[in-house]
Amino acid sequence: MKKFIVSIDQGTTSSRAILFDLAGKPIYTSQLEFTQYFPKSGWVEHNPEEIWSTTKKTLKSAIDKAKRLRGNILAIGITNQRETTVLWDKKTGKPVYNAIVWQDRRQAEFCAKLKKQNKETIIFNKTGLFIDSYFSGPKIKWILDNVHLARKLMKKKQLLFGTIDSFIIWRLTKGKVHATDATNASRTMIYNISSNKWDDTILKILKIEKHILPEVKNCADDYGSTHPAIIGKSIPITGVVGDQQSAAIGQCCFEPGSLKSTYGTGAFVLLNTGSKKIYSKNRLLTTIAYRIKGKTTYAMEGSIFIAGAGVQWLRDRMKFFKKATETEKIVKSLKDNNNVYLVPAFTGLGAPYWNEKARGVLSGLTRDTGPKQIVRAVIESVAYQTYDLFEAMKHDGLRPKVVKVDGGMVMNDWFTQFLSNIINVKILRPKVQETTALGAAFMAGLQIGAYKSLKDISNKWSLDKKFSPRIKNKTRNALIKGWIKAIKRTLIN
Numbered sequence: 001m002k003k004f005i006v007s008i009d010q011g012t013t014s015s016r017a018i019l020f021d022l023a024g025k026p027i028y029t030s031q032l033e034f035t036q037y038f039p040k041s042g043w044v045e046h047n048p049e050e051i052w053s054t055t056k057k058t059l060k061s062a063i064d065k066a067k068r069l070r071g072n073i074l075a076i077g078i079t080n081q082r083e084t085t086v087l088w089d090k091k092t093g094k095p096v097y098n099a100i101v102w103q104d105r106r107q108a109e110f111c112a113k114l115k116k117q118n119k120e121t122i123i124f125n126k127t128g129l130f131i132d133s134y135f136s137g138p139k140i141k142w143i144l145d146n147v148h149l150a151r152k153l154m155k156k157k158q159l160l161f162g163t164i165d166s167f168i169i170w171r172l173t174k175g176k177v178h179a180t181d182a183t184n185a186s187r188t189m190i191y192n193i194s195s196n197k198w199d200d201t202i203l204k205i206l207k208i209e210k211h212i213l214p215e216v217k218n219c220a221d222d223y224g225s226t227h228p229a230i231i232g233k234s235i236p237i238t239g240v241v242g243d244q245q246s247a248a249i250g251q252c253c254f255e256p257g258s259l260k261s262t263y264g265t266g267a268f269v270l271l272n273t274g275s276k277k278i279y280s281k282n283r284l285l286t287t288i289a290y291r292i293k294g295k296t297t298y299a300m301e302g303s304i305f306i307a308g309a310g311v312q313w314l315r316d317r318m319k320f321f322k323k324a325t326e327t328e329k330i331v332k333s334l335k336d337n338n339n340v341y342l343v344p345a346f347t348g349l350g351a352p353y354w355n356e357k358a359r360g361v362l363s364g365l366t367r368d369t370g371p372k373q374i375v376r377a378v379i380e381s382v383a384y385q386t387y388d389l390f391e392a393m394k395h396d397g398l399r400p401k402v403v404k405v406d407g408g409m410v411m412n413d414w415f416t417q418f419l420s421n422i423i424n425v426k427i428l429r430p431k432v433q434e435t436t437a438l439g440a441a442f443m444a445g446l447q448i449g450a451y452k453s454l455k456d457i458s459n460k461w462s463l464d465k466k467f468s469p470r471i472k473n474k475t476r477n478a479l480i481k482g483w484i485k486a487i488k489r490t491l492i493n
Contacts, residue, residue: 002071005444006062006235007437008055010080010164011243012101012265013312015054017062018437019073022450024460026434027069030061037098042105042347045098048086051164052171060231075448076172076226077239077440079246080164081265082187085139087150087212088167090158093175096150099164100139103266103305103347107133107142108356119205126192126199128277128286130354134303136163137189141206154209161212163188165240169223172237177224180214181240182291191216193277193288196296219249219290220447239443243436244268244301245289249443250435251404252461253289254297254454259400262436263407263415266350267307267382269389271300271398282392283352292446292454300398302351302389306344308408310378313346320371328412331376339364341384341486342377352392353491361490364482379415383422384483390423404428406435413465420467421476427467 004027009016013036019028032054037045059076066073083102088095100106111131114120120131129135140161143150153159162170166180185191185198190208192199198213217223223237241249244262248270251260256274261267270289277286277298289299306313311327314320321330343349345358362374393400403425410416410429420427432438442460445451469476 002069003450004066004071004073005075005077005441005450006059006066006073007077007079007441007444008059008168009437009440010051010055010078010168012081012103015051015058016437017058018434019062019066020438020441022445024432024438024442026432026437028062028065030058032058040106042108044101044103044347046084046101048088048095048099048167051099052168055168056231063231063233073235074450075236075238075444077444078165078168078237079241079243079436079440080168080184082163082184082242082244083134083136084164085136085143085161086164086167087140087143087159087161089153090160093171096153096159097143097147100142102134104139105133105347105356107138108348110141111138111356114205123189123202124279126194126202127189128186128193128279129189130283130285131189132354133356134350135187135189137202137206137208140208144208154212157211159212162214166214169237169240172226172230173224174227174230176227178214179217179223181217181219181221181242182288182296183219183242183245184240185216186288187242193286193298196291218292218294220292220443222447236448238447239440239445241290241440241443244270245299246439247406247436248272248289248299249439250432250437251406251430252458253404254458257400259402260404260406260435261386263307263382263405263409264436265307265309267304267386267407269302269386271393271400273298273300278396280392280396282395283354284389284392284396285351300393300396302392304382304385304389305347305350307382309346310344310381311409314375314378318371318374320375324408327375327379328414330372331379331414334372334376337373337376337380338366338368339482340369340373340377341482342374342381343486343490344378344381345490349490351389355491358490361486363486363489379412380418382409383415383419384480386419387422387480387483390425400425402426402428404430406430406433416467417470420469421471422479424469424476428463429465429467431462431464
């Protein structure tokens with residue numbers, strides 16, 4: 001009988017279930033998109049019930065496929081959009097408000113107040129994060145302050161908080177397990193990454209009661225089993241990892257100094273720093289890469305809020321093309337971009353700027369500028385934003401020689417080559433592109449003994465294509481100079 005691990009990959013725009021064989025090869029994918037809600041400028045929400053229904057449908061589809069292939073699913077791994085926040089009623093299971101998405105900026109003013117109260121140093125030292133509405137803590141506070149039922153249920157000890165992984169685990173186990181893993185916890189702004197515990201001081205600052213929080217487990221751990229009434233059978237849930245850390249695991253970045261960069265809705269650079277927490281002097285985040293058998297491995301991270309989301313904007317709002325795959329042909333049709341730059345600060349700027357008030361700027365327009373130049377400017381902006389992160393790392397004394405990339409955007413060869421040109425580093429693209437889902441599958445397999453060690457997992461990684469820088473320094477410097485000018489214009493806002 002064939003053996004499989006199924007990975008639930010609950011992302012920002014879709015829910016997927018991917019069936020992997022034990023060699024780490026994706027056998028089948030079921031995917032469903034769900035609605036994005038933008039109630040006000042800078043606000044982004046999801047309907048938790050829609051997230052749940054799409055997750056359940058895709059999981060059932062993967063289970064049915066395994067049955068048709070006469071295979072046995074050994075375990076479930078879960079990876080998820082991090083920081084997105086759900087509060088729900090412990091008794092009824094109903095969310096008290098929509099999920100507030102990681103991109104949401106509604107707490108910008110509150111975060112500015114916290115900074116004025118000189119809370120930034122204490123929070124950064126404990127959590128490795130800056131005070132920013134990107135993280136879960138300020139989102140929890142907003143729901144508690146603005147949804148009467150939430151505060152009422154918290155006082156009655158009937159309220160639960162979770163990032164999306166927690167919410168899905170709670171639903172899959174029919175309310176038996178309220179847990180998260182260390183990587184997701186490390187993105188909440190209320191978790192102490194040194195003591196590996198929820199931090200009482202920060203909870204007091206935000207007026208959040210500890211009893212609403214999930215238990216924090218290892219990435220490879222026992223998260224209970226699916227209830228037969230939910231998906232027709234009981235399958236152990238044995239791996240949970242936040243999406244960016246999961247991609248690093250899927251890319252086998254287990255050695256200190258190894259680095260991956262994922263280009264999905266946003267873009268995220270994660271550098272393994274081993275057992276050392278390295279605090280950036282250049283506004284990068286310190287976070288947990290993974291925790292296995294109680295041992296924590298740390299990482300330094302740079303977050304770009306808009307990558308693939310910029311392509312989505314061009315497709316859905318600007319109507320410049322019908323399919324994202326058309327972008328490669330469009331950008332290739334131009335000899336150059338004629339100094340047109342687009343800074344996609346649609347929801348502020350992430351690392352290394354951390355400017356919540358910044359908004360998108362399109363500059364360098366002439367009478368010749370058309371949709372093609374704007375499309376190319378959006379694609380190029382992702383490479384330039386990555387350059388900003390690498391510059392920050394360089395100033396922290398870290399100079400990666402090789403970058404492993406993944407995510408939808410890197411299937412565009414033109415973009416991946418341009419990225420290599422701009423950051424001036426060799427890029428490796430793996431054969432298995434589903435690295436985010438694969439990382440969670442690896443953790444689930446590690447827990448049940450399907451993989452003996454991280455070294456065993458590393459042997460599953462294989463190369464698809466290598467990209468090396470191909471432009472002259474003079475050309476690169478001129479392109480970057482134009483980007484720096486565009487960024488300055490954005491930051492004036």
